Amino acid sequence: MFPKEVYINRRNRLKELVNSGVAIILGNENAAYNYPANEYHFRQDSNFLYFFAINKPHFIGVIDFDEGKDIILGDDFEIDDIIWMGPQPSVSELAKEVGVEYIGKYTDIYKIVDDAKAKGKKIHIVPPYRGEHINFYNDVLKDDYKKYISEELIKAIVELRSVKDEYEIKEIEKAIEVGYEMHVTAMRMCKPGIVEQKIAASVEAIPIANGGRISFPVILTQNGETLHNHYHGNILQSGKMMLTDAGAETAMGYASDFTRTVPVSGKFDQRQRDVYTIVLNANKKVIELSRPGVKYLDMHLEAARVIASGLNDLGLMKGDIDEAVAVGAHALFFPHGLGHMMGLDVHDMEGLGEDYVGYDENVKRSDQFGLAYLRLARELKPGFVLTDEPGIYFIPALIDMWRKEGKFMDFINYDEVEKYKDFGGIRIEDDLLITENGCEVMGKKIPKEIDDIEQIMKA
Amino acid sequence: MFPKEVYINRRNRLKELVNSGVAIILGNENAAYNYPANEYHFRQDSNFLYFFAINKPHFIGVIDFDEGKDIILGDDFEIDDIIWMGPQPSVSELAKEVGVEYIGKYTDIYKIVDDAKAKGKKIHIVPPYRGEHINFYNDVLKDDYKKYISEELIKAIVELRSVKDEYEIKEIEKAIEVGYEMHVTAMRMCKPGIVEQKIAASVEAIPIANGGRISFPVILTQNGETLHNHYHGNILQSGKMMLTDAGAETAMGYASDFTRTVPVSGKFDQRQRDVYTIVLNANKKVIELSRPGVKYLDMHLEAARVIASGLNDLGLMKGDIDEAVAVGAHALFFPHGLGHMMGLDVHDMEGLGEDYVGYDENVKRSDQFGLAYLRLARELKPGFVLTDEPGIYFIPALIDMWRKEGKFMDFINYDEVEKYKDFGGIRIEDDLLITENGCEVMGKKIPKEIDDIEQIMKA
Numbered sequence: 001m002f003p004k005e006v007y008i009n010r011r012n013r014l015k016e017l018v019n020s021g022v023a024i025i026l027g028n029e030n031a032a033y034n035y036p037a038n039e040y041h042f043r044q045d046s047n048f049l050y051f052f053a054i055n056k057p058h059f060i061g062v063i064d065f066d067e068g069k070d071i072i073l074g075d076d077f078e079i080d081d082i083i084w085m086g087p088q089p090s091v092s093e094l095a096k097e098v099g100v101e102y103i104g105k106y107t108d109i110y111k112i113v114d115d116a117k118a119k120g121k122k123i124h125i126v127p128p129y130r131g132e133h134i135n136f137y138n139d140v141l142k143d144d145y146k147k148y149i150s151e152e153l154i155k156a157i158v159e160l161r162s163v164k165d166e167y168e169i170k171e172i173e174k175a176i177e178v179g180y181e182m183h184v185t186a187m188r189m190c191k192p193g194i195v196e197q198k199i200a201a202s203v204e205a206i207p208i209a210n211g212g213r214i215s216f217p218v219i220l221t222q223n224g225e226t227l228h229n230h231y232h233g234n235i236l237q238s239g240k241m242m243l244t245d246a247g248a249e250t251a252m253g254y255a256s257d258f259t260r261t262v263p264v265s266g267k268f269d270q271r272q273r274d275v276y277t278i279v280l281n282a283n284k285k286v287i288e289l290s291r292p293g294v295k296y297l298d299m300h301l302e303a304a305r306v307i308a309s310g311l312n313d314l315g316l317m318k319g320d321i322d323e324a325v326a327v328g329a330h331a332l333f334f335p336h337g338l339g340h341m342m343g344l345d346v347h348d349m350e351g352l353g354e355d356y357v358g359y360d361e362n363v364k365r366s367d368q369f370g371l372a373y374l375r376l377a378r379e380l381k382p383g384f385v386l387t388d389e390p391g392i393y394f395i396p397a398l399i400d401m402w403r404k405e406g407k408f409m410d411f412i413n414y415d416e417v418e419k420y421k422d423f424g425g426i427r428i429e430d431d432l433l434i435t436e437n438g439c440e441v442m443g444k445k446i447p448k449e450i451d452d453i454e455q456i457m458k459a
Numbered sequence: 460m461f462p463k464e465v466y467i468n469r470r471n472r473l474k475e476l477v478n479s480g481v482a483i484i485l486g487n488e489n490a491a492y493n494y495p496a497n498e499y500h501f502r503q504d505s506n507f508l509y510f511f512a513i514n515k516p517h518f519i520g521v522i523d524f525d526e527g528k529d530i531i532l533g534d535d536f537e538i539d540d541i542i543w544m545g546p547q548p549s550v551s552e553l554a555k556e557v558g559v560e561y562i563g564k565y566t567d568i569y570k571i572v573d574d575a576k577a578k579g580k581k582i583h584i585v586p587p588y589r590g591e592h593i594n595f596y597n598d599v600l601k602d603d604y605k606k607y608i609s610e611e612l613i614k615a616i617v618e619l620r621s622v623k624d625e626y627e628i629k630e631i632e633k634a635i636e637v638g639y640e641m642h643v644t645a646m647r648m649c650k651p652g653i654v655e656q657k658i659a660a661s662v663e664a665i666p667i668a669n670g671g672r673i674s675f676p677v678i679l680t681q682n683g684e685t686l687h688n689h690y691h692g693n694i695l696q697s698g699k700m701m702l703t704d705a706g707a708e709t710a711m712g713y714a715s716d717f718t719r720t721v722p723v724s725g726k727f728d729q730r731q732r733d734v735y736t737i738v739l740n741a742n743k744k745v746i747e748l749s750r751p752g753v754k755y756l757d758m759h760l761e762a763a764r765v766i767a768s769g770l771n772d773l774g775l776m777k778g779d780i781d782e783a784v785a786v787g788a789h790a791l792f793f794p795h796g797l798g799h800m801m802g803l804d805v806h807d808m809e810g811l812g813e814d815y816v817g818y819d820e821n822v823k824r825s826d827q828f829g830l831a832y833l834r835l836a837r838e839l840k841p842g843f844v845l846t847d848e849p850g851i852y853f854i855p856a857l858i859d860m861w862r863k864e865g866k867f868m869d870f871i872n873y874d875e876v877e878k879y880k881d882f883g884g885i886r887i888e889d890d891l892l893i894t895e896n897g898c899e900v901m902g903k904k905i906p907k908e909i910d911d912i913e914q915i916m917k918a
Contacts, residue, residue, distance in 0.1 A: 031490055032588045033502050034712075034803075035810030038675050040499045043492050082856045083794055086685035129491045131590020201668035209660035211692060216497050226545035233670060253493075335542055344493075351494030397541045 001053050001252070002167045004099040010160060011051055011063060011070050017156035018065050021122030022112065025051055025061035029132050041213060046344035046351070047126060049253045050161060053098045056088075060109050061100075066121060071102040073109055113140050124150035126157065129351045154352045161349055162357070163383035168254065168343065169433060169442075172385060175215070175256035176431060176443030178248035182206045183260050183446045186220065186244045187456050190236065192264055196220055197232035199242075207248035215255035215346040219245035224261060224425030225393040227336060238265040241272060241424050247346060255346040257387055258446055259429035266457040268450055275392050276426055278310030280448060282390035283428045286338065290380060290388070290432060290439040297363055297377035300338035303390040304330045308411075311392070316420065319411045329411035331370025332402055333394070339387035340375035342431055347375060348385070384434040385442070391427030394420045460512050460711070461626045463558040469619060470510055470522060470529050476615035477524050480581030481571065484510055484520035488591050500672055505803035505810070506585060508712045509620060512557045515547075519568050520559075525580060530561040532568055572599050583609035585616065588810045613811045620808055621816070622842035627713065627802065628892060628901075631844060634674070634715035635890060635902030637707035641665045642719050642905045645679065645703045646915050649695065651723055655679055656691035658701075666707035674714035674805040678704035683720060683884030684852040686795060697724040700731060700883050706805055714805040716846055717905055718888035725916040727909055734851050735885055737769030739907060741849035742887045745797065749839060749847070749891060749898040756822055756836035759797035762849040763789045767870075770851070775879070778870045788870035790829025791861055792853070798846035799834035801890055806834060807844075839893045844901070848888030853879045 014023075027048040030039040044055045052061040052072060062071040074091040082088070095103045104112075116123055123141070125148045128134050137145030164172065182203045189199045200220040207213055221229040222236055224243030236242060242264055247257035261279075263272050282303040290299055308330040311317040316333075317324060324330060341348035341357055349357045358376040359365055366372055376386055399421060403414045428448055432439045447453050473482075486507040489498040503514045511520040511531060521530040533550040540547070554562045563571075575582055582600070584607045587593050596604030623631065641662045648658045659679040666672055680688040681695055683702030695701060701723055706716035720738075722731050741762040749758055767789040770776040775792075776783060783789060800807035800816055808816045817835040818824055825831055835845055858880060862873045887907055891898045906912050 031499065033675075034505050034588075035806065035808075036588045037809060038805060040490065040492075041676065046493050079856065079860060083854055084685070084687045086682065086688055086690070087856060129493075129495045131592070131594050133590070134594060135590050197670055198668045201664040204667055205660040205664035208663055209657045211656050216492075217500065223545065226543070228543045229545055231545070346497060347494065349494075350496065395542055397538065397546060401538060 001097065004097060006165070006167055007051060007053055008099040013160055014051065014063060014156055015065055015068060017159060018124065018152055020065050021124050022065065022116045023063040023124040023150075023153055024109070025063065026125070026128070026133055026136065027052070027054070027059040027061065028057060028130065030057045031130065043213075044253060046253060046349070047157060049344055050157075052100070054094050055251075055253070056094075058106060060106065062109070062112055069102055070100045071104060071112070072098075072100045073104045073106050075106050109140055122150070123148050124153035126150070126154055126352055154356050158349055158352060158356050161343060162341065163381060164343060164385050164433075165383070169385070171250055171252055171254040172256065172343070172431070173443040175212070175248045175250045175254050178207050178210050178212065178250075179246070179256035179258050180444040180446050182246050182248060183244060183258055184456060186242070186246070187260065187262055187447070187453065188459065190242050190262055190264060190266075190457060192236055192238040194236050195232070196222065196234050196236065196242075200232040203244065203246050210248070211251045213249045215247040215249040215257060219243065222264060222424060224427065225395045225423075227393070227425075236264045239269075240264045241426060243425060243427060245427065245429065249346075253344050255342055255344070256431060256443070257342055257346050257429065258431065259389055259391075259427040260446060260448065260453075261426040261428065262453050262457060267454060271420075271423070273450060274314055275423070276450065278307055278314075279390055279392050279426045279428050281310065282306040283388055283430065283448070286388045286390070287430070287432065287439060287441060290434065291437060292380055292382050292434060295363055295377060295379050296338065296358075296386065297374065299388075300371070300374050300377070301325060303338050304334060307334050307390060307392060315416045316413055317411055318413050324408070324411040327408065327411070328368040328370055329408035331368070332398060332408070332412060332417075333392045334390060335370045335373070335393065335395070335398070336391065337371070337374030337376070339389050339429075342385050342387055350375070380434045382434050382436050386432055386434070387429055388432050389427055389429030391425060393425030394423045395425075396421045460556065463556060465624070465626060466510060466512055467558040472619055473510065473522060473615055474524055474527060476618060477583065477611055479524050480583055481524065481575045482522040482583040482609075482612055483568070484522065485584070485587070485592055485595065486511070486513070486518040486520065487516060487589065489516045490589065502672075503712060505712060505808075506616060508803055509616075511559070513553050514710075514712070515553075517565060519565065521568070521571055528561055529559045530563060530571070531557075531559045532563045532565050534565050568599055581609070582607050583612035585609070585613055585811055613815050617808055617811060617815050620802060621800065622840060623802060623844050623892075624842070628844070630709055630711055630713040631715065631802070631890070632902040634671070634707045634709045634713050637666050637669045637671065637709070638705070638715035638717050639903040639905050641705050641707060642703060642717055643915060645701070645705070646719065646721055646906070646912065647918065649701050649721055649723060649725075649916060651695055651697040653695050654691070655681065655693050655695060655701075659691040662703065662705050669707070670710045672708045674706040674708040674716060678702065681723060681883060683886065684854045684882075686852070686884075695723045698728070699723045700885060702884060702886060704886065704888065708805075712803050714801055714803070715890055715902070716801055716805050716888065717890065718848055718850075718886040719905060719907065719912075720885040720887065721912050721916060726913060730879075730882070732909060733773055734882070735909065737766055737773075738849055738851050738885045738887050740769065741765040742847055742889065742907070745847040745849070746889070746891065746898060746900060749893065750896060751839055751841050751893060754822055754836060754838050755797065755817075755845065756833065758847075759830070759833050759836070760784060762797050763793060766793050766849060766851060774875045775872055776870055777872050783867070783870040786867065786870070787827045787829055788867035790827070791857060791867070791871060791876075792851045793849060794829045794832070794852065794854070794857070795850065796830070796833030796835070798848050798888075801844050801846055809834070841893050841895050843893040845891055845893070846888055847891050848886055850884060850886030852884030853882045854884075855880050
């Protein structure tokens with residue numbers, strides 16, 4: 001937990017941003033796996049962590065903007081709980097640790113909501129993402145919860161959480177250090193003949209050994225052309241590349257998120273070297289150009305131009321590069337967005353609504369294939385933490401579909417593309433901190449130069 | 460997946476047990492971690508796995524008892540899904556693999572329910588354990604879902620799932636083989652100075668490397684007196700014992716569940732040896748006596764008597780052993796039940812209601828402290844798979860409370876017990892298969908004799 005002043009300050013700044021009413025910041029419950037008492041690893045809600053820090057189930061945070069009051073609702077343990085779960089601090093002790101003066105029982109939320117309604121106060125909630133929360137809100141609000149989702153509260157939280165303070169940056173760097181170990185372990189274990197899940201298991205164990213968890217399900221596959229591939233049953237084959245997209249979450253909930261793609265054989269062949277170099281150049285171009293005041297949409301398009309230009313050189317694309325990127329022809333190979341915010345969520349604040357986080361009145365979401373998936377497009381500010389993750393993929397189903405539809409025949413050399421249908425995919429992802437004058441690749445550097453990767457894999 | 464005849468047979472047997480109406484067997488959705496698109500590892504619902512086998516989210520199984528029809532509802536993948544998730548078999552192909560002739564779209568459930576209602580058919584559901592399912596049922600049934608929870612369906616499913624067939628036994632043995640590796644790894648890694656989470660991480664990685672998952676959150680602690688201790692932040696200290704309660708789940712969803720307790724130093728001291736031997740004797744007594752026709756309630760009481768008798772010899776208990784057990788005095792040290800059914804759920808079918816699974820018209824649940832927690836009490840039958848997990852714990856908060864209340868002063872020698880307050884806890888758990896004439900400890904045997912444990916820890 002950060003010093004309690006951090007949390008007091010966050011709540012006070014929220015009070016400056018939201019004028020009136022009462023906000024309910026709902027903590028998470030344990031999530032049932034296959035029956036009520038068999039639970040997934042507990043994950044606290046990120047907004048609750050941000051403002052109230054308590055990393056345990058069954059708490060509610062309330063912020064009364066009219067009275068300037070913060071309240072934590074929760075229940076103390078009984079003897080039966082102590083037998084099964086061990087001694088626990090009281091709600092009062094937990095509240096004190098985060099500088100909250102007022103506490104109550106969990107069920108006090110009914111009275112708080114009824115009182116607020118009686119006094120005509122606005123009740124603010126954020127969009128729930130678990131069924132239990134929907135049920136909770138419908139029950140407590142005695143009404144359709146959707147009416148209480150507050151754009152004012154969402155925008156205020158996004159404004160605060162978007163800019164990371166020094167404590168958060170240090171915590172993210174811890175997650176990155178664990179991420180480093182995950183990726184270097186994957187590179188070292190990568191050999192023809194090993195089943196992907198053996199490596200994925202070791203990768204997943206590393207954050208647990210460090211007191212945390214993975215920040216999202218591990219992607220580790222020799223079929224990198226499937227963007228979110230969580231199947232780990234293939235035996236690695238020489239000639240393929242292994243794409244690993246994985247990150248750690250610290251005990252406090254902060255994330256890291258990296259992707260590396262390496263040749264299963266340990267040595268890049270010429271084709272792998274060519275395509276890899278294009279992706280690496282795109283990744284570096286973004287690092288070179290990212291700074292306060294530029295739009296990440298423009299960084300995405302810069303990366304797209306590097307990719308289109310490189311594929312032109314390889315004979316896979318043709319025609320004018322700017323034109324090709326403007327119409328979205330490159331999206332056959334780079335069908336996803338360049339990156340996203342990162343913090344307490346690996347896609348930071350995505351649950352609040354991607355358009356609130358990554359877009360604003362100056363930058364609206366495109367509906368062009370590929371670009372439409374871009375999560376972060378708006379102008380960058382110092383303190384933003386975000387990912388830079390361009391990629392090139394050869395997706396047989398997409399190639400066949402576009403060719404059949406005769407799509408972008410002026411920009412894509414389909415006959416040449418056919419030869420790459422067995423290639424797979426490459427993505428290279430780093431975590432960037434926007435500084436006053438530019439950006440920095442955060443934390444311990446995971447090897448991404450061809451020579452460095454080959455060196456590690458040889459060892 | 461088992462041969463499709465297994466699933467056809469299961470559904471047909473269910474049709475013999477339930478007379479009329481329509482059963483909805485709802486598959487699981489992905490469960491949100493910290494925002495909608497960041498998901499926990501997918502776990503299919505066990506009843507859906509049992510009857511329909513498809514191990515993917517967003518499917519519904521329907522069994523129409525009146526028309527003798529099985530139906531699978533689900534949606535085929537679109538091109539966008541293929542880009543992100545890779546090519547997938549169609550619903551029609553998946554249905555064929557489990558011998559289901561009729562398929563439909565996911566939203567066809569509305570029509571099926573409306574038709575059933577119009578025809579006055581009874582709709583059967585089982586209790587939902589995820590918020591999403593409650594919302595689904597309230598929406599589809601247009602009514603309070605609780606009215607549709609069907610005791611008839613629950614009892615029929617319990618009757619079928621309680622007796623494991625040869626395929627299931629083989630699959631459970633696979634989970635046990637992985638469990639063996641988990642526990643022997645924990646024993647080998649256990650050393651003074653290592654942090655618990657390093658061992659817990661390796662234990663959790665083993666089932667992942669084998670294509671499965673843990674069957675429940677790992678308990679691995681030098682504070683074994685906390686029964687469900689998921690905190691792994693302690694540094695192991697010589698003089699303490701490490702209790703590991705952990706099991707694997709195979710890719711098909713079948714569980715194993717074992718507990719071993721070992722001295723951190725690698726060598727049992729006299730006190731540890733004494734208490735351990737009592738627990739081991741209780742565990743073995745149950746193996747000796749378990750057979751078709753005996754009640755597991757009686758096995759629990761046998762174990763309790765072995766424990767009370769052993770603690771008598773150590774001077775921690777006193778007075779008549781049968782009397783002490785009858786009033787529940789031993790529960791200060793053994794406050795939980797002897798065991799539970801195991802299969803597709805580690806506490807098999809617990810979501811259907813523990814009393815349906817572990818009790819019947821002949822055996823009702825006790826309300827005595829300790830005994831009330833017994834999950835399985837009823838008469839054993841061949842094909843039952845269950846756990847045998849006695850333990851002895853020294854729980855300071857409970858000792859203090861009972862002493863203050865003057866509880867069971869005739870049976871407990873509190874002055875002596877005080878000396879053990881730093882001891883921790885010991886549990887030894889095996890998985891038993893009830894055979895025609897007795898029982899067998901299933902699968903590869905995880906060491907539990909003192910000499911064998913010391914041998915492994917020395918290596």
